[in-house]
Amino acid sequence: MLLDMPTTDKNQNRYWGWGYQNHEYDPHKASLFLHLLAQRFALNTLAPKQIPPTVEQFSIPKTKLSEEFIARWKERGLSLKNEDRLFHAAGKSYRDLIRIRTNTLARFPDGVLFLQDAKHLDSLFVDAKKLGITLIPFGGGSGVVGGTECVGPVNNTIVVVDVTKLDRLLSIDHTARTVRAQAGIFGPKLENELNRQGYTLGHFPQSFEFSTLGGWLATRSAGQNSTKYGKIENMVQSLVIHTPKGVIETHQVPASATGPSLKHLLLGSEGIYGIITEAVLKIHPLPQSQKFSCAFFENFEQGLTCVRTIMQADITPSVVRLSDADETSFFLDLMLSKKWQKKLLPHWFNFKGLGNHPCFMLIASEGQTTHTNFHLDKIRSLIRSTHGKLVPRKFAAKWKKDRFELPYLRDNLMDHGFFIDTLETAAPWSKLLGIYESMKLAFFEQKSHQLLMACHLSHAYKDGASLYFTFMGVQKRGHEIAQWEEIKDLATNVIMSQGGTLSHHHGVGYDHKKWMVQEETPVGIEVLKAIKKELDPEGLLNPGKVV
Template sequence: MDIPNLRWWGWGTLDETYPLEGRLRFWPTLQAWLELPDELTERPPIPLEEIDLHPSRLDDPVLTSLCRLLGEEVVRTDRRTRVEHACGKAYRDLVRVRAGVIPNPPDAVVYPADEGQIAALLAWAADRDIAIIPFGGGSTVLGAVEPAPGDRPTITLDMARLDRLVSLDPTARTARIQAGATGPEVEAQLNDRGFTLGHFPQSFEFSTLGGWIATRGAGQTSTGYGKIEDMTQAVRLVTPSGLIETRDVPAAATGPSLLHILVGSEGAYGVITEATMRIRPRPEVQDYRGFLFHTLEEGIAALRTLMQGGPHPTIARLSDADETAGFAMMAHEHHGLRALVDRGVEQYLARKGYSLVKGSCFLLLGYDGRRKEVKKRWKQAAAVCQDHGGLALGRAAGESWRRERFAHPYLRDTLLGVGVMVDTLETATSWSNLTRLYEEMTSAIRAAIQATGGGPGYVMTHISHIYEWGASLYATFLGRQVPEQEIAQWWAVKQAATEAILTAGGALSHHHGIGRDHIPWLGQVAGPVGVAVLRALKQTFDPTGIMNPGVLI
C-alpha cells in the first residue's frame, strides 16, 4: 500500500472523514450513553517526526545485498514507510500509533515487481534468518502484519505492484488476478469487461485480494456472492520451500483440499501472489431497501425464512435495537419542511408500534441481478418480511446506507481523539443458538466495560451474514477510555467477549481471522491434534520459520 496521503495514525486518507456536521444528536446522545464529560478534550496523534523509532537493524552490507537483489528503488527504510507498515488498524494498533509507541517496526519495506522477485527474496531471507511479513492493505484488526518482538530483523513485503488482472475467461466466468490488487482495482478491471467479484468488505477501498484470501474474509454482500473461500478457485503461493499452484478446476476429489489449507493461511506459509477467482456478470440493478421489526426475534425469523425457503438475498444486515438507535443518532437534523416530514415519519412509525430509538430493529435487505428477476424476488421477500411483522421503509433507507458504507471507520478516529474506546468483533453460530449467543456475548461485553472503568458502555450488534444453517453476529462496543490503561482495558473486554462467545458455542471468528489476538484460543477450537497439524504444515512450507512469525500458529 503506497498512498501519499495515507493516515499513518488512523483509517484511510487525510482528505476523507466521517462528517458530523448537521448530525446534532450525535455528541449529546453519545455523552449520555457513555457518561462522557460535558467538555471533551481532543488528543491529536503525536507528530510523525516525534515518534521514537529504533534504527533499522539491517546493516549496510545486508541492505546493499537486498538492493542488489530487488533494485534500490523498491527498498525503503524511511520513517514514514516503516511506521505505515508497523501494524494494522485494530484499536490496539491505533492507540499505540497515536501515542507514538511503535515497539516493533519493520527494518525495511520492499515492493517486489513479480513472483520471481518474491521467490528470490524468500530464499535470500531464509539464508540470513530475516523474517518476512506479506502486506496487502494493512487493514487487519487482529495484529496479523505486526513484526514479532525480539532481535530478529524483519522485512515487510508490500504487494502493491502486483495489482493486475492477468486474464479473464468469460465462458467459465473466472479471472486470474494478482494478489496485490485493492478492492477498487479488482472491481475496475472486472467492471470494464462486464463482470464483478462481488466482494465488498468494510475495508474494500484499501484491502487487497491476497489479504481477503489469506484471512478467509467476507464482504457486505457475501450472503449473495459468498465468502472469499467460495469465490477462490485456485491460488499460487510462493513459500520458502518452493511454489505451490493449486489446480484451476471448479471441483476435485484428490484427498484433503490443498486450496483450503492455503486459504486462511495469513502469510504464515508463504506469499499468495495470484488467484483464479469465480466472477459474476455485473448486476443490472442493485435494489436495497429498509424494514423495521418490533423485535430482534421477528427479524431473525424473517431472515431464516428467506434463507431456508427463499428468495436468498444478496445482502441482509439486521441491527439490534441499540444499533438501530445508533443509526438514528447519526441522522442529519433538518429544518423547515424537511423537519415537518421527519416528525410526520416518527408519528407514523409510533402509530404502527415502531420506533427508531426505543426497541425496534432495522433490517437492510437487498437483491442484485437482472431487473425482472430482482423485481420478482422483492415481491416474495417483502411478503416474507411483512408476514414476520416487518414494516417497509423503502429504498431511501437502503441508499442512505450505501452512500456511507465505507465511511464509518473514519468515525473511529474521531472517537479515539476524544478518549472513547471503540472496537468490533464478530462470530457465527446456528439459527437455534443465535439468540443465546447474542445475549451472552453482549452481556459479557457490557459487564467487562463497566468492570474496567469504562462507564456503562454501549454495544451495537447486527447480523451481518446469513446462511441456510445459521448466521454471523458483528458487534461494535464503546466505552470511556481509562487513561494510561487503554490497551489493558481493551484486552480485558476482548477476553471477556471471546470467552463468552466460545462458551456459548460461537465461532472464534467468522471473517476477521486469527492474527495474533486470537492465538490464545486457537487450541480451544482446533484441539491439540489440529494445532499439531497446523504446526506440521508450517514446518513443511517454512522450515526456518521466516514467514510472519507469531501469526496464526
C-alpha cells in the same frame, strides 16, 4: 451498481487512522454523533481533540539489516524510510491505532520490501534464511487482528513484504467467467477494471478501498454482498503461493475430488505458510438491477426469525443486514437529517406496534431484473408474514452512501477520547440469539467499564449467520491497552462459551491466537503447525500468528 471509486493511493494513507489523510467523515454528522455519545456517557464536555504524533516523534531504531542485504535489495524495492517502517508496523485495529496515537508502539520493521516481481521471492527466502530475517507479508494493512504485528524475539530482524506493487489484472476468461489477478491489487482497481468489461467480483468488504486481493484470501474475508456471492474462499478457483519450500499453484478447475483441498488449506493462512502472488476468481455479469427492502421489527429475535425464514426459503439476497435496537438508534441518529423526522418516528413506531426499541433491517436482491423483482416480492411477503413493517427504500440509500465512510468516524471518536472496537463471529441459527443475549448480559453485569454495545447480523446462510458487535465507551487514559484487553477477553470468552466461531471474517492473527485451542481440537492444531513446519521449516514467515 458501478462503484467507480478512485484507484487507491496508499501513499496518501493515514498511519494513525483510517483512509486518506485529507478525507474526513461528514463534520456535521461527526459532531452530532460525538455529542450524542458524550450525552450517553454523562460527560459534561467532549475531551479536547488529540493530535496524533508526527512521524518524527516516533523513536524508530536504526535498521538491523546488514549492508550486504541493503545493497542487494535496495534496487529491488527495499525502503528504510521511517514513514514506510511506521505505516507497516501495525494494522488498523483499535489496539494498533491507540498504540500509534499514544506513541507506545514497541516494534518497527527494519525495512519494507515493496516486492517488484514474484520471481524475487525465491532469492528473498534464501537471504532471509541465511541472515535470519523474519518476513511479514503485507497487503493494504487494513487487518484488525494483529496479523502484521512485529512479534518474536526483540533482536529479530524483520522485513515487511508489501505486495501492493503486484497489482495487475492479468486476464479475463470470458467463457469460464473468471479473472486472473495479482495479489496486491486493491478493491477499487480490480472492480473498476472488471466493471469496464461488464463484470463484477461481488466482493465489497467495508475496507474495500484499502485492502487487497491477497489480504482477502489470506484472511478469508467476507464482503457486504456475501450472501449472494459468497466469502472470498467461495469465489477463488485457484491461487499461487510462494513458500520457503517452493511455489504451489493449485489446479485451476471448478471442482475436484483429489484428496483434501490444498487450496482451502492455504486460504486463511494469514502469511504463515507463504506469500500469495496470484489468484483466479469467479466473476459475474454486472447485475441489471439491485433493489432493497427495508423494514423494522419489534425486537432482534423477530428480525432473526425473518432472516432465517428468507434464507431457508431458497431466496438468495445479496446484502442482508439486521441491526439490534442500539445500532438502529445510532443509525437513525446519523441518517435522519431533519429534526421533525426524529420527532415523528417514535410515534410511527408506536402506531405500528413496534414499541420503543425497534430493530432495522435491510435486504437487497440483485441480478437480472426479472430475478430481482421475483425475489424482492418474495422477500417482502416473508417480511410481512414474520411481523416486519416495511418502510421506504430510502433508508437503504442512506446506508449505501455511508457504508465506506463510517470507518472515518472511528477516528473522530478516538480523537476525542472514546473507546471503540468491533468483533465478529458466526454460529448456527439455534445459537445466535443465545450469543447475542449472553453478550448483552455480560456487558450489563461487568462494572469496570462504562460501555455501549451495538450489534448487527450480516452474511446470512441457510444454517446460520454472522453477528458483528461494536463496543463504545470512554477511554481509560494511560490504561488504554489494559482496557482493550479486558473488553476483548470478555467478549471473546462469551462467543467461545456460547458456541460461536472465533472469527467469521477477520481472522486469527496475533490477537486471537490464544483462543485457537478452543476453536480447534489439539490434533487439529498440530496439523496446522505441521503444515507450517513443512512449508516454512525455519519459521521465516509471520511468526507468532494463528497457531
